[in-house]
Amino acid sequence: MHQILKKFYAITDRKQFKYDFETQIKRMLDAGIRFFQLREKDLPSSELFRYAKIMEDLLKGYDAFFTVNERVDIAVLTGAAGVHLPENSIPLDVVKHKFPDLIVGKSCHSLESALKAEEDGADYIFFSPIFETPGKGKPVGLEELKKVVENVNIPVYALGGITEDRIPDVLKTGVYGIAGIRLFIS
Template sequence: MIKSYLITDPLFYTSKTQVFLQKLLHVKHKHQPHYICLRDKQNVEYTALAKAVVEAGIQDTHTKLYLHTDFMLAYELGCDGVHLPSSALNMIEKAKALGLEVIVSTHTLEEINEAEKKGADAITFSPIFETPNKGKPLGLEKLKEINDKIGVKCFALGGIINEEHVKACESVGVYGFASIRFFID
């Protein structure tokens, strides 16, 4: 069964802690994702938000919790791991040294090979389908080609908004799918 990876976005969840938690708990209950990434690049209160998410018990035996970019905070809060952008490949080994799992955003085979060499546990490969402001989609054929060449777990990402997209990704053999909008009511 394909794994599901929910990535939060303040556009849909807000940056207000209580509202964010209510929405996230609802979405977690409804969709039961295997992974959640707390992603809010503009929030000056990100640390407080991350602490509140950890204290709310979002992370459990069914759902792994990842923070975006800040591997030290992920370590301090006892999160399962960190999701790094492709511009932060140099942080993989530091995060791994702390015992964190690492997922890296990638867009090319070269980035994937580098992430894998440095010890990443998984990658997201994107964009697969049409996604606002993300350029031309790479498509399922490219996803399969890449997935067949790599040894690291691959999450398809980008424009996955319905069950049809999920099944299409599953059919090419990827480990999982990651999405923001799939998990929004």
């Protein structure tokens, strides 16, 4: 499964985008991003569905795909490649059982959570926040990230406060890839 996962994973937040949604996604595609998470938590279902269809259309012709944050229904109905579950979301193992073809990722903030996500069948995890990030609590740091990478056998994406100049240090931990919002907007 992880052979199809891409190294850089852009998470959408249209409120932080410098351009309208479609233009911003196109700019990210032009910059080489091929893995996206549609994460627009404030939208009603009908609007989130509409944005998912926009993502589906924008990614056609690219070796690119997207997941939908927490909304399995919208992921399935729009042809998204998968769903990404927050740490305290619906049971991952149930999603994998009902929808075995979906890529299912999980947000984790501790080694124990990462091990549980792997046990439950996660295809990848986000581990965060690595560095200081507004509103995301105490950073876990590079040493804890490395510990997670060394103890799970699924791809680990580092997330949180990662800037372009920090990428080399993050990659030295052995992570599979890097996820972010602000990192990929510019």
